[in-house]
Amino acid sequence: MKFLRTIHAEDMEDIATGGAILGTGGGGDPYVGKLMAQQAIKQYGPVNLVDIDELPDDALVVPVCMMGAPTVMTEKLPQGEELINAFRALEQLLGRKIDAVLCGEAGGVNSTTPFVVAAMAGLPLVDGDGMGRAYPELQMVTFTMHGVSATPMVLCDDKGNSLVLETVSNAWTERLARAATVEMGGSALLAFYSMSGAVAKKAIVRGTLTLCSELGRTLREAKAGHVDPVNAIVDKLEADVIFHGRIKDIERRTVGGFARGTARFEGVEEWKGHSFRLDFQNEFLMAERDGEIIVTTPDLITVLDAESGLPVTADALRYGLRLKALAMPSNPQWLTPAGIELVGPRYFGYDTDYREYFAR
């Protein structure tokens, strides 16, 4: 098998930074996952990143993820063992050796968690994921649109509890796994959406782990080369700066394991005199400028520190922070009717249709 690249412990820095950008404010802090991945790579060896086309059609591919509210996750450092436990238990249940690890969600902490399993299991990691970003619910993956069942799914906690789910739909998997995760203390590790190489070739969002790595490198190099880091990211992503401002007000609440809220900004410099509002449910899902909705999910909204260009999570938003908000086009799979039904603004309870920001 030809590998794209071999990922060493030090490469995880860029991937985690890029994962935070694709995290669009949510997906959990990649810092924790980065530490776990670095630890696993040091102990078990580097991870080979592979293009999905390198895998045979009959290969068995399994995504792994951490589930939970970012606000809880930061207080509770998970161990790599739980991830590999879920993975091994699913392998045993399927009765067949798994050939490659897949990333479920390339945004946030889950951009790094698959490296833990790939290192520990000595398996290649597919360059891609099921979202091209972060989303708060586990049926919100392109896999769902390709008829891949989330179950059998194995879910483990840090105490030694585990459960195997078999459900009638991926939405039911989300409901039952969420209830278990909340009960387990707010975070859990899971292996699910097992699929063949043939299905994965159609169902994944390709190249997202390489993209994470390049985004991280772009920021790092901009800093070293005294280039404006936000502009460097904008160029790399074909993104748009949609606002530059200071937070003047922030409301948040945790509902059923999700961090929900609204942040309001007042413009500075080129946006002085303008207002901006961000709505989030773990991730940033809707942006309003001067009272008008301009960007909605599934397009990506991410927020960077105006000076350092470092991504800021919804959880880290604080009164007075000066930030730049970016819009980035989503993977086209999300713009189909099935995609909009899964992750469009109405699913999240916003009374608006998808707002097209990017001419395509």
Place this chain on the structure above:
Amino acid sequence: MKFLRTIHAEDMEDIATGGAILGTGGGGDPYVGKLMAQQAIKQYGPVNLVDIDELPDDALVVPVCMMGAPTVMTEKLPQGEELINAFRALEQLLGRKIDAVLCGEAGGVNSTTPFVVAAMAGLPLVDGDGMGRAYPELQMVTFTMHGVSATPMVLCDDKGNSLVLETVSNAWTERLARAATVEMGGSALLAFYSMSGAVAKKAIVRGTLTLCSELGRTLREAKAGHVDPVNAIVDKLEADVIFHGRIKDIERRTVGGFARGTARFEGVEEWKGHSFRLDFQNEFLMAERDGEIIVTTPDLITVLDAESGLPVTADALRYGLRLKALAMPSNPQWLTPAGIELVGPRYFGYDTDYREYFAR
């Protein structure tokens, strides 16, 4: 194997009535379970009741139960298929044929649900259970005190979802199964606490299905023979009438899947001028007379219609009903320190120790 008795569809009437008496106000309405059991017996044949001593020490014995809040369960008639699905899935997981079905809880709906599985699987049903009554949480079984693990446990709903739990304690099984049950719409079917014949001989409360049957027959015969039905039950159970009164006030709320509340009574006839209070969390757990606590869990408190002697669930308590409250001694296993820790008044949040009512 020598059987104690063969249970036909018509025998389920007495068992369900007796199950409602041992339900101590909770455990779910046995009417639903009775219908399911009668249906299964008609379709698959009668059920052989067996004394636990008839089973070999290396026999595999598996209890089945319905889980959920009685207030929800009455609106949602479960199918026998879900029970047998959980049972068969656990059998497959254990990799060994199950030799006998066991009753988890002889009070309420679960006094009848094991008959459904025994009939469908063509297996003997052990005469006994894990409580000798009803209790609201699934770690509250004598099995727990004998070191039997509730897991592996299979839990199924009526939609086709299922989960397999492996937990570090029976209290964790309760937490995770409860969360799943609430999410599944309030009720679920489960197979758990698999154990050997040798362990079951020590761990079960013996003879409780026969007791259910005899309690039902006692009430039925009292009615036919124009004997006072409440007195007939009192004689049969070595119970005491602790109050006779009318409900003057009732408070209830549903918290985390449990029906909780308090009922207040004013005395009539021999108890005229006295007051009485019942606290329940699904089951009646504490009785106060004239402001003094007189009976607490684990002793059984049950409430009968003063005229018909029919048991009344906490859910059916209404302003103005004239009722007689009975106290019955619990199985001695519950009066050990481990038993009191599992089901004593303090576990349920009452600020009182177990109150000894019966001289032993």
